[in-house]
């Protein structure tokens with residue numbers, strides 16, 4: 057599976073949604089003749105959960121999950137955080153790969169698009185960034201926190217919009233999570249501002265992230 061094939065499949069999935077929020081992102085989607093970067097494949101420990109993603113997909117997201125699993129070994133997987141941020145356990149269960157953007161195989165300074173992979177039983181603590189963001193979970197039903205809303209389970213195929221600067225967080229349970237993300241505006245390579253507490257895994261507190 058080529059990276060171009062993955063990006064075509066991602067574009068097809070995004071075409072199933074409408075609404076002004078996504079339209080603003082898609083206006084920055086690169087054309088087919090956009091320059092390509094040669095990417096050195098880079099694996100991460102979180103890839104051990106790739107083979108547990110398929111059962112957590114839905115019909116609409118299954119093609120992209122399949123393409124991503126097939127292409128994963130050819131992608132560069134990265135981490136924005138270090139052990140000092142959320143601990144070593146987090147780094148064993150977290151990684152992302154950019155498809156489009158300042159670093160990915162398709163160059164863009166208007167839009168970043170990639171995938172986030174989280175292992176099971178993990179909290180990605182509350183964080184924020186200047187870029188506006190859309191997530192579409194592809195495999196795995198995790199709980200998501202957005203601003204002052206409580207934790208909500210989000211199924212694959214849901215569109216989650218994070219306006220600039222809003223606090224957001226995710227918690228996986230038994231299933232790993234693969235999610236497509238889009239960023240626009242702000243610094244497309246910015247490290248998020250951390251708002252949460254490392255290692256916290258209480259199921260009660262909804263309001264201690266801010």
Ligand SMILES: [Fe+2]
Nearest residue numbers: 185189218224
């Ligand atoms: Fe984010």
